[in-house]
Amino acid sequence: MLHPQKLILLCAVLMTALTQAQEIPPPTEIYYKSDFPAWEFKERREKVIEAIGEDAVALIQGAGPVRGFGMFRQTNEMYYLTGIEVPRLYLLIDGRTGESRMFLPHRDERFERTEGKIISAEDLELVQYINGIDSLHGPEELLKHLKGAKIVYTPFEPGEGAAGSRDELRRSNRLIAEDPWDARVSREQLLQNLLKERIPGVEIRNLSPILDPLRVVKSDMEVDQLRKAGRLSALALIEAIKTTEPGVWEWELDAVAKYMFYVGGAQGLGYRSITASGPNINNGHYYRNNRRLTKDDMMLMDFAPDVGYYTSDIGRMWPVDGTYPAFMRELYGFVVEYHKIVLGVLRPGATVEQLQAEVQEKAIPLFEGWSWSKDIYKAAAKRMVDTGGGAFSHGVGMAVHDIGSYRRMGVLQPGMVFAIDPQLWVPEEDLYIRIEDTIAIRRGGYENLTGLAPTELDDVEALMREDGMLQRLPWKRKVWEISGRNPADGM
DSSP states (O other): OOOHHHHHHHHHHHHHHHHHHHHSOOOSSOOSOOSSOHHHHHHHHHHHHHHHOTTEEEEEEOOOOOSSSOOOOOOHHHHHHHOOOOSSOEEEEETTTTEEEEEOOOOOHHHHHHHOOOOOTTOHHHHHHHHOOSEEEOGGGHHHHHTTOSEEEEOOSOOOOTTOOHHHHHHHHHHHHHOTTOOOOOHHHHHHHHHHHHSTTOEEEEOHHHHHHHHHBOOHHHHHHHHHHHHHHHHHHHHHHHHOOTTOBHHHHHHHHHHHHHHTTOOEESSOOEEEEGGGGGSTTOOOOOOBOOTTOEEEEEOOEEBTTBOOOOBEEEETTSSOOHHHHHHHHHHHHHHHHHHHHOOTTOOHHHHHHHHHHHHHHHHHHSOOSSHHHHHHHHHHHHHOTTOEEEEOSSSSSOSSOSGGGSSOOTTBEEEEOOEEEEGGGTEEEEOBEEEEEETTEEEETTTTSOOSHHHHHHHHTSOOHHHHOTTHHHHHHHHTOOTTTTO
């Protein structure tokens, strides 16, 4: 049975949503996202209020203004709690009153004549329609609402922006701090310093350990966004496979994938493209994409879009000349079969450790019955079976290396989303082999969000016999002429 206060809150949220839906029809001009209803943002903020307690407030700082003519993208943390894409946004979640307040820059009519409509401090009704916020203010009022707070929670971890994951952002902050000719404090550290300076005696606590677990278990609407991103990443990879042939450049396959992303409605890239051929495959996060493919190469592609602040993760390998050589049928074929075993055990209610033990038990007969041409191949496969080969990989969500840890939350729950990425290394021959999918744990088992992209080797070879985008475009050779490319070179 619901606690009376929880029941009152739930009724209030529903009534607010119904009232707003009736009174404030969405504008026809599209300048904000509507993938989530206001009540979902309110529920997320209520969880923060419950976690920080009645004596504290939480302050979240959104992304700063764009430097140059790049596209603005809100931080994942701020978008998760508000759905608002405006620079210099602050969100105050007040445990003392149970209210959430936003602080936005005031309207700049001159700037809007150039850029178009921008949500501002004067758009209370619209913002309430979007996210159900309690009140909206200009930035000059933030300190007034912070005064008297004895405890302020704020994220200590860097805010994730476009194509950003926390592991990379931490590294960037560390490199800046170590540079004797730079040594800036991070943006999140600067905010903490200012809070201590402007609110004497305040205690600053880390909000990141509160926000992170909330994002680990996705709602059905979040999974729907991830499903769109997964399907789009698979379609892009399929087009890249079909386009592959000797003489094509890595950047051309990268461009084909990007075209598929954008024509499919993506707002950007979830992370930089890994489009690696030949020896470049051995660099796990290879990014230069400037090598021409030769007929004896293997290709590895790992690339996904940003679809409404949610991304995906996918990886496939295929032969440039359209036929897997014998050694790849042996090694990659084994990894593909192992990957199927991992997928076959996924379910809610089990720990990762339990599933890993089940995978190992089921993989032993596969390993023992496989035909191995070299002892080093057999040893490499044995290592993968014994260790899991990293099959249960990182979480996926608003970032490709998403925050929080599904492993540390006990048993798998519906709404957890992560990458299945078994990997095999043969160091003696500089071989690195992998296949990756993004899966969502569901009530009845799991859903492979990137499963549209083929994994069976025969299916991939059949796909490569089809013409891809570059082969279908009648103006391809004209583009090559402009760029100075001779299609016959390196074929």
